[in-house]
Amino acid sequence: MNIQQRPLPPIVPKQGDPMKTPEPLPGDSQPMVRLHNVGKSFGALRVLKGIDLQVRHSEVVCLIGPSGSGKSTLLRSMAFLEEYDEGEIHIEGQLLGYVPDNGKGRKRAAQAQINQVRRNIGMVFQQFNLWPHMTALGNVSEALLRVRKLSSAEARQRALAMLDKVGLAHKADVYPIQLSGGQQQRVAIARALAMEPHIMLFDEPTSALDPELVGEVLQVMKTLAREGMTMVVVTHEMGFAAQVADSVVFLDQGQVVAQGTPQQIFHNTEHPRLQQFLQNYLDRNAFWQDNKEASPV
């Protein structure tokens, strides 16, 4: 397929288009995502307790932690799928989801404004969330047609290029139900990438997959990281986090307990809760122990 060799046509914004892609911010001058004291409660349950986090340009941040630690809620807050109720989330310098309410704190921003702030965010879900009544191509091109208002020929070309990028150009006309889980997730990644996001958020992208299919999805994500995509990944794949992440954040009970390079988190940690978490992970994944006989138990 010769589409592969051709450089992608840039999405040319129409005049006054609110979805137009702004110039990327130079270097490290400003973090792509900045969370300050973010809190969130579901009723009486406080799931996020004052989270501070910064994600710089081209950085890959992995969020790890036990279930119920708030890592998914935190990630979803960055796409405003959860309305955080304390603190601030800035996406490329803009406050996400809220506007000042003349002197009385703040109120939820209008939907168009929310979309404007998060237009450079791509989201990938644990359950893929593809639209089952559309083909793989239809899934990828839908937002290009309806949101970016590309012509059907442009949208098709761009969607095919994106499917090719995740290795699924040959499945363009197939419905999601006919694809394996790994293939579905790759289509979902292509769908998000088609909008040319600056930041990609992944919410446990491999947790719903058969173990054999995890690799193909992680491979696509590794390629993205190598190309310099800014990524925040909630994951249980410690191997992926160790290899790809620039920074690993360990959450427990709604708080950042430890944060550092993979080396610091996986090898030199002194935090007891993190040690326990990692030990559990190792125990669960160990299926062969050479010293079984020698073990006293």
Add this chain to the structure above:
Amino acid sequence: MIFDYRVITEHLDDIAQGFTVTLGTWSAGVVLGLFLGLLIAVAQLFGNNLIRAPLRAFIEVIRSTPFLVQLFLVYYGGPSFGLSLDPVPAGILGLGIYGSVYFAEIFRTGFESVARGQLEAADCLGITRWQCILRIQLPQMLVIILPALVNLVTILCKETAVLSIITIPELTMVMTGIGSQTFAFVETLLVLCIGYLLLVEFCSRLGMYLETRVGRFMSRQPQ
């Protein structure tokens, strides 16, 4: 039993006309009901309480009163509200309103059947709520609600018989009229039943055909 087919052949023109009127009021009523029902369902799901509360009351009132009474109210009571309609428009309006609340309930369950995650994905991509309804929710829910819709449409077909009481010359009125003139009740009522049977049968077959069409994406087999 003696079946005097001449009663039927002699009145064939009247019968055909009655059949056409039934078909016409039925289809117009269904279209109106579908349209109103969809509006009600969307307003209920996405509107604020100011819209929702009166709609809820409207649904309850229509669902808990007989169609016959509603029809009387529209046709004979209408002029008191400044709504003077000819029998046929009044009948279509009555049938549409009566059907709309049931259609609305079907649509509501349909909207709820589409997984939340799909809407979140659309939301993240900047797809608006209206685009989401038209492009993502409606096409999918149609597959799920189609049997229920067809069911209601066939029920409305038989409800058109009630329209005879506001002097609409539809099939039931024509056939009972012929019956009382000729005393050939068996012949006329039998043909009347066959008339409705034909309409309902046509409707269910159309529904089954549509079910196989719209459900294609659910099949694991490549097409």
